[in-house]
Amino acid sequence: MFRFENLAAFNYLWLIPVIIIVGFIFDRMSRKKMEAAIGSRLYPFLSSSVSRKKRSIKTTLQVLAVLCFVLALARPQMGESQQEVKSEGVEIIFAVDVSESMMAEDVKPSRLAQAKAELSRLVDLMPGNKVGIVAFAGSAALLSPLTNDPGAIKMYLESLEPSSVSSQGTNFTEALKISKEAFERGGVSTDETVKVTRVILIASDGEDHEQGALDEAKKMAGEGVRIFSLAYGTEKGGAIPVRDGMGFLKGYKKDRQGQTILTTVKGDALRALAEAGQGSFYFATFGGEQTKLLVEDISKLEKAQFDTTMATQYEERFQTVLMLGIIIALLELFLGERRNSFLFWKGRYEVPPA
Secondary structure, eight states: OEEESOGGGGGGGGHHHHHHHHHHHHHHHHHHHHHHHHOTTTHHHHTTTBOHHHHHHHHHHHHHHHHHHHHHHTOEEEEEEEEEEEEEEOEEEEEEEOSGGGGOOSSSSOHHHHHHHHHHHHHHHSTTOEEEEEEESSSEEEEEEEEOOHHHHHHHHHTOOGGGSSSOSOOHHHHHHHHHHHHHHHSOOOOSSOOOOEEEEEEEOOOOOSSOHHHHHHHHHHTTEEEEEEEOSOSSOEEOEEEOTTSOEEEEOBOTTSOBOEEOOOHHHHHHHHHHTTOOEEEOOTTOHHHHHHHHHHHTSOOEEEEEEEEEEEEEOHHHHHHHHHHHHHHHHHOOSBOSSOOEEETTEEEOOO
């Protein structure tokens, strides 16, 4: 089977007519300048040493060289083979806090925006794993079932907003229960011969207003589910902005006494949750150092084989076309424009060149 891997490379074929047109225009302009300088009667005599045929050959070689380079860039492929590709990793649920406190801007542009960006980086840093998305606040909802499609995961991450759930607040217990259901619904079936490492990563500012999360975490850890937590925000805290439908700032959220609410990160709560779930706690930083540590810790966990697919491998043939283009370009470079034999005028006589 013959095919081109990069069809977009053929867009560069417009260079061929440009070479021809520019060469024609340059030849006309140089001729007019010479005729203006020495006169139209002397021009044929002084330009008689130039070979029109060789100029045409040089232009043809330039066109052929560009054509070869474009074909090489298009990556021609011929021949194919089947290769078995095994998908290995762990099952991970990103449980992302979308409560209103995550909209605080003590980290820029906001806690939730930083969480979405960091988790998208995690998807790239941990290829091969199956990832699902759970949004939670006062309630929780499964947005994306477990999948190894990074594009789909990032799309769901980008869509996370406080409106992703039906009620506000922060309920870790509900987030853990929905995450557990996601494993059972879309994960690999486990038995005595198949063991899959399952991880819940909670991304939050730690403001839990419900009880029972630690008990649920310990219970899930006993069932083999590891819980990691990633904190967003600062201990100094920040106000929760209120914006209109166009995104313009109207003010900041206030309590019943009319005082501006300041929300701070509760790292201790997230750390306790991770310890109960036999995982680790991380504090998100601007440079992403903690995120890298998280990737290293998850990479150390036992991986399972999800599925096996057959991938088609094509043999590259661009090397031949590229080498041909280089040879043609070198020929054009060393090919002169002078005639092989012409007569010089010396005084009253014309003699062949020495």
